[in-house]
Structures are given as structure tokens and as C-alpha cells.
Amino acid sequence: MYELVLKNFAHITSMAISHARQYSSISLFSGIGGIDLGLHECGFQPLFCAEIDVNAASTLHNWLSNNKINCETASDIRQVNPEILIENLGISPGELDILAGGPPCQSFSLIGKRHSLVDDRGLLLFEIVRFARVFLPKVILIEQVKGLLSAPCLNKQKGGVLLNLIKEIQKIGYKVNYKILKASDYGVPQLRERLFIVASQEKFIFPEPTHCPTDKLENTLFNYIYKPYVTVYDAIADLPAPVKKGELETVPNHTDITPKRDQARIHGVPEGECLARQLNLPSEQRQRLDPLKDTTKFRRLSWRQPSLTLRGGEVFYHPSEDRYLTPRECMRLHGFPDEHILIGPIRGRSGSVKTLDQHRLVANSVPPILSRILGKCIVEQFLSDKSITFDFYLNQSLFDVGCLLHHI
Numbered sequence: 001m002y003e004l005v006l007k008n009f010a011h012i013t014s015m016a017i018s019h020a021r022q023y024s025s026i027s028l029f030s031g032i033g034g035i036d037l038g039l040h041e042c043g044f045q046p047l048f049c050a051e052i053d054v055n056a057a058s059t060l061h062n063w064l065s066n067n068k069i070n071c072e073t074a075s076d077i078r079q080v081n082p083e084i085l086i087e088n089l090g091i092s093p094g095e096l097d098i099l100a101g102g103p104p105c106q107s108f109s110l111i112g113k114r115h116s117l118v119d120d121r122g123l124l125l126f127e128i129v130r131f132a133r134v135f136l137p138k139v140i141l142i143e144q145v146k147g148l149l150s151a152p153c154l155n156k157q158k159g160g161v162l163l164n165l166i167k168e169i170q171k172i173g174y175k176v177n178y179k180i181l182k183a184s185d186y187g188v189p190q191l192r193e194r195l196f197i198v199a200s201q202e203k204f205i206f207p208e209p210t211h212c213p214t215d216k217l218e219n220t221l222f223n224y225i226y227k228p229y230v231t232v233y234d235a236i237a238d239l240p241a242p243v244k245k246g247e248l249e250t251v252p253n254h255t256d257i258t259p260k261r262d263q264a265r266i267h268g269v270p271e272g273e274c275l276a277r278q279l280n281l282p283s284e285q286r287q288r289l290d291p292l293k294d295t296t297k298f299r300r301l302s303w304r305q306p307s308l309t310l311r312g313g314e315v316f317y318h319p320s321e322d323r324y325l326t327p328r329e330c331m332r333l334h335g336f337p338d339e340h341i342l343i344g345p346i347r348g349r350s351g352s353v354k355t356l357d358q359h360r361l362v363a364n365s366v367p368p369i370l371s372r373i374l375g376k377c378i379v380e381q382f383l384s385d386k387s388i389t390f391d392f393y394l395n396q397s398l399f400d401v402g403c404l405l406h407h408i
Contacts, residue, residue: 023383024091026135028077028101028128031365032059035100035143037340038371042379044098045069047089050077053356055344056364062343077127082134093136097383098375101128102143102366125161129168132199139378140169140199143366146180148195165197174199177206181370184306185209188335188367189230192309196374200382207377214304232319233303235332242326245346252341253358254328263322265298271319272302301325307333310363315347327358334362335369 025044027036030051040046046064051057052075064071072089074080086093103125125144132140153160166176176199183192187210198204212226242256243249265285269275275298276289289297300317301307308316310333315324325333327342347357356364 023097023379024095025098025100026096026131026137028099028131029103029124030060031056031102032342032361033063033340034334034336034366034368035102035141035371036060037063037336038366038368038373039098039100039375040067040069041368041372042375044375046071047091047096048072048074048085050074050080052076053361055342055356055358056361058343059341059361062341066339077124082131086134091135093134094138096135096137098139098141098378099128099132099135099137100141100371102364103128125165126168129165129172132169132172132174136172138200139204139382140174140197141371141374141378142197142199143371144195144197146193146195149180169199173201175201175203177204179206181206182209183335183367183370184229185211186370186373187211187227187230188306188333188369189232189235190307190310190333190335190367191305192367194366194370196370198374198378200378202382204381205377207373229306231304232301232307232333235307236325236329237303239329239332242323242328251328251338253331254326255346256323256326257346258323262298262324266300266317267322269298269300269317271300272305274299310334310359312360312363315359325359327362330359330362334365335367336362336365 023042023044025036025039025046026048027039027046028050030036030049031053033049036044036046036049046069049060049064049071050073051060057073057075061073063069064073072085125142125148128140128142148162150159151161152158153164157163162178169176176197178195178197180193180195183190183194186207196206198206210227211229214228217223217226217228239254240250242254245255245257247255249255265275268281268285269278274289274295275281275286276291276294278286279291296308296311296314296316298317299308299314301319303319310316310330315330317323318325318329327346328338331338331340331342342358342361344361345357347359
């Protein structure tokens with residue numbers, strides 16, 4: 001049912017776009033295409049995408065090919081000269097509608113070592129500024145972890161990285177607005193908080209939340225304004241049983257690779273709980289897990305709540321089965337349609353890998369529902385012909401889709 005809602009919304013959006021002009025976009029650090037997919041459904045035509053990870057790039061190329069999108073691509077963005085690129089694309093400074101990207105977040109994440117700009121990955125954030133200076137896009141859209149708000153710069157100033165980024169963007173002539181958005185507040189079945197930065201010639205007004213926790217809907221006023229959070233049950237309950245590794249998939253990327261040792265360790269952990277706090281279970285099952293610190297390890301999701309934030313370090317467990325979530329279930333919890341196919345290995349358990357496996361590919365991506373909503377707001381505020389708006393085409397249809405979401 002949730003997959004049907006995603007398809008209906010994309011169809012409605014495409015109807016509106018068919019009556020409006022196409023907009024141009026460039027994405028850096030494109031990942032598996034979360035930003036590009038959402039923007040594309042709002043009428044943005046990707047001109048150039050860049051992604052260095054081989055599995056993410058393969059997934060991105062597969063999406064571009066399946067949608068017959070003629071788009072230039074590159075691997076290491078540091079090796080791309082934006083002055084040559086703008087000439088090859090045949091556009092002039094100021095013509096590009098949006099420059100978007102989700103640079104690597106590990107340097108700023110609150111759960112990492114936070115080496116910030118000392119880490120080469122942290123410096124990649126400023127690659128977007130390098131491209132913006134040449135392309136002078138109408139809008140710049142950046143996604144980052146909320147840890148960027150406090151990430152120190154080289155002089156140890158708290159929040160200095162974001163302050164420096166804003167200053168560099170302002171030097172080009174943009175006004176910078178930023179806000180932490182919770183994905184579940186906008187219909188994504190995941191309690192994911194990320195910082196979004198929008199730079200434009202005029203002030204950008206971020207979209208208001210459309211969803212809220214079910215308990216708030218007991219208030220009549222909230223019931224008229226918001227829809228209930230989309231839950232794990234809404235997102236994945238209709239999927240068939242996953243296949244084992246090596247078997248023919250009936251749904252793309254819906255494969256269970258849980259080792260027997262991890263099946264045994266999660267057994268007996270209640271829905272929505274973690275193994276570390278199950279003091280009734282044998283100590284040899286809990287081993288050295290800390291009840292205070294290890295609350296995301298060996299953690300089951302809850303059917304009637306949105307998912308916790310998907311992470312690269314651990315894979316959450318199914319609410320009622322003794323197994324990891326499959327990559328497809330993670331894609332559903334991120335808001336990707338089943339037609340968006342992941343390419344790459346599936347990790348057997350948590351641990352480091354040379355290239356990104358399927359679970360990490362999803363955790364690192366931007367939920368396309370969020371980029372679609374932001375893209376729609378950007379079009380309406382800065383790009384669209386004011387005499388032709390999305391609202392004319394979307395109002396009644398969105399009401400129907402909202403009712404469907406409300407009851408699934």
C-alpha cells in the first residue's frame with residue numbers, strides 16, 4: 001500500500017510537471033540518487049552527477065539509464081574543472097536552476113570522531129562552493145548531518161565550519177537559510193534528522209511538517225492539519241518473505257543474509273527493544289553489550305512507529321522476525337520505490353568494507369520524498385511561472401493521496 005502511495009504521488013507530480021517547463025540540476029556527491037530522484041519528480045532534469053563510490057555510482061547509473069536520462073557523470077569531483085564542465089554542458093553562468101549535493105558526513109557526525117576539516121572528507125563540503133562560483137545557480141541545496149551545526153573549524157571555534165561555509169556562499173551573492181528537518185514529519189517512515197541548507201537570491205521558506213505522532217492527533221485541531229506518521233508497518237508489511245542469498249529474488253534487493261549466530265542473539269528480544277537491556281536473557285547471549293550505550297545494536301524496530309535513523313554502522317532487525325532488515329526494506333523506510341534497484345554486495349553483519357554495501361548505500365542517501373518536497377518549494381518560490389502553479393494540479397489529488405496515507 002505504501003508503495004502504491006509513492007507511485008501515485010510521483011504520477012500526480014509528473015502531471016503537474018508536464019504542464020510546466022523543465023528545470024536543470026547538477027548534483028555532487030550524488031550517492032544512489034536520492035536527491036536526484038526527488039528533484040526529477042519535481043521537473044528537474046539532471047545535467048551532471050558525480051559519485052566516487054563504485055556501487056553507489058552503478059546504482060545511480062542504473063537509475064539514469066532506466067529513466068532514459070541523458071546526464072554527464074564523473075567519479076572524483078575533485079578532478080572535475082567546473083569551468084570546463086559548464087562549457088561542455090553548453091550553459092552560461094546563472095542559467096543552472098539548482099546545484100545540489102550531500103557531501104560526506106563522517107567528519108561532522110556526532111557519532112563519529114568529528115575530525116571536521118582535519119579530515120579530507122570534511123573539506124569536500126566546500127567543493128559545492130567551488131562549483132557555485134562558476135555556475136552561479138539560481139539555488140544551492142545542501143544536505144548534511146545536524147552535527148555540522150557545532151562542528152569546529154581549524155581554530156577550534158564551535159560551529160566554525162558552518163559559519164565559514166555560509167560566508168563563502170554569501171561572498172558569491174546568496175542569502176543562506178538552513179533548518180533541521182525530521183523526515184518522519186514529511187511522510188518518510190523514519191525518524192531521521194538532517195540539516196538542509198538552501199542558498200538563493202531571496203529568503204527561502206522551508207516547508208511546514210505534514211505528519212505528526214499519532215498521540216498528537218487526539219487533538220481535533222491536529223487531526224485536521226496533520227496526517228499520522230507513516231510507520232514501519234505501513235512501509236514494509238506488504239512485502240513477501242525475503243529470499244536467501246543466492247536464490248532468485250521476487251522483489252529487488254529483498255534478500256536475507258542474517259548469520260545464524262545473529263539470529264540466535266536477537267531471539268527473545270521484544271519488538272522495539274534492544275538486546276543490551278534484556279537482562280532476563282542469558283548473559284552469554286547479551287555478552288558485553290552495555291545497557292546504556294549499546295541501544296542501537298541488536299535492535300528491533302517497532303511495527304507501529306517510524307523506523308529509527310538508518311545508519312551505516314549497524315543494521316536494525318525486523319520487528320517480529322529473527323533477521324536483519326533486508327536492503328529493500330531499508331529502501332522502503334527511506335521512501336524509495338521498488339523500481340530503484342541497488343547494485344553492490346550485501347553485508348553479512350556490521351563491520352568495515354572497502355566499498356559501500358547495499359545497507360550503507362541506503363543509510364548514506366537522502367530520502368527522495370524530502371528532496372521532492374524541497375524541490376517543489378524551490379520551484380514555487382523561485383522558478384515557476386506564477387500563472388501556472390503546482391497547486392492547480394495537486395490540490396485535489398494530494399487530498400486523495402493524503403486520505404489513503406491516513407488509513408493505511
